[in-house]
Amino acid sequence: MGKSLTELVRDLEETEAVATVRQQLKDGRDPLTILKDCQAGMVKVGEKFEKGQYFISDLMMSGEIFKQVGEILGPEMKGAAGPPAGKVIIGTVAGDIHDIGKDLVVIMLRSANYEVTDLGVDVPVQKFVEAVRQTGATVVGLSCLLTTAFDSMRATIKALDESGLRPGVKVMVGGGPVDRKACEYAGADAWGTDANVAITLCKEWI
């Protein structure tokens, strides 16, 4: 017997997973059920990452599979996916144009059913504030690769403070040089070394 869709996603079998999604859709299977099977596969990917059995490249491959699945199922869902697990704002802070780590966090959070507003790179401080105000997001993720961007992280969190929004928002920071010291410097609530930590934090906070 062949692998289930969940197992195909878990095992990063891109061609087979995507073909199976198309086939199941053609056979009339409920798109929401297909999506949930794929999400279950992504949860398994996260578990393997936590256990040290998967690495960044594996997360990227799983993210790519999930992205393709989303593109196939999206038009069929018609808003049937139900409420998101929570709302998150993500961006690479002002003065830094690096997006790889940030993009991976976005993909992994979306696969875990979070509604993510991706503000892109080199994001001005006030844009984060406006995004929180407009979306009602309760988590903000700030990314950077440059140590010079620590000051932008700090300024962004200060702006959230000054806007009065900070009590209702948790802030997580991440990216190459970010560690406990940088987290403290920026005034964030938590920091993470990888995309999976972002999911864990969101589950704790929302």
Place this chain on the structure above:
Amino acid sequence: MSTDKERLYQERLNRVSKALNLEPVDRIPSLYMGTAFSPRYMGMTQAEFCTDPDGAVDVTIAAMERLGDVDGINLMPSGCHPINLSNIWLSKVLIPGQDLPADDLWQVVEKEIMSVEDYDFIIDKGWEAFKDKIIPTVVDMNMNKVHWDWVISSFSGVAPKFRKAGYVVAVCAITTVPFEPLCGGRSMHKFFLDLYRMPDKVKAAMDVMLPSMIEQGIGAAKLGGVPAVWVGGWRTASAMLAPQIWDNLVFPYYHEIVLKLAENGITSVLHWDQNWTRDLGRLRELPAKKFALNPDGMTDIRKAKEILRDRAAIIGDVPSSLFAAGTPDDIRNYVRDLVRDIGPTGLILCPGCDAPINAKPENMEAFVSASREFGTSVG
């Protein structure tokens, strides 16, 4: 040359050489590394630093003299820095004074400039032919000319300049494994997918590239007059890659480069950013004392010491975040713990990767003084 400076140079060279050979030292050597920090510390703009290779050398030496008693520099300045970065990663680099404000840090643009079909181009026509095709699309050709003219006329004079000031140049140039420029050229996301979708094709291209990467290291070491080069690793870190990819497309190439450089009397300094802890055991396959590990603070340096105790020195690894966001006490404690756990033999104290542009001067000064204080007490 002043006799005092030459005597100091010989003393420092002896210290660094002994540390690399795992022999007892009178005190643990320390190396400077602060590419963008040097101009910031000395009042030169990043734009000037990037466009004036001689000025970059002078300002680096001046920064070292101001900081105090370090034994030398990890990697010497070698031309227009953005050009070097573009060559390593096949990527466009935003240049201060041109694409960015004059005193901003340069930034590598992560963008796909190489297509899947280019693997075949490399396989059919060779790596150098491909570079000839692609480099003009990612570098400022005026700066490229300045850079290469300077390399021809002045690169070999850099190590003697440091020597004249009493400083050792540990490493004079950079090479890396084929993975790194391919990753930069394809862009990380696309390249990582290629590793799953077409590993054989990627490997075939890498096999074609490898001799050029080896020759790049040998040629630079000969021209620079320093028998050591960085064999850099960034996206090849263990934490980034599934083991089957690392075992197939990463380590065999490091292994071959280190062997070939060693055959030519050149030490490979594995300048490895990110976390390599998973695969440190593989380093025991490399020839003893022909390489050194230069981690950036993310690899478990204590585990590295356990594995490499009788094989190779470790150069590192005060994290860049600590220089930027920490205090002098944080730096002092970090250096103290490094000396206690990794010394006294086979350790060269150094900023991990590269002290950042916004390293606090007091933290850099604390690194130098703590290196002397703790390094001497165990020597």
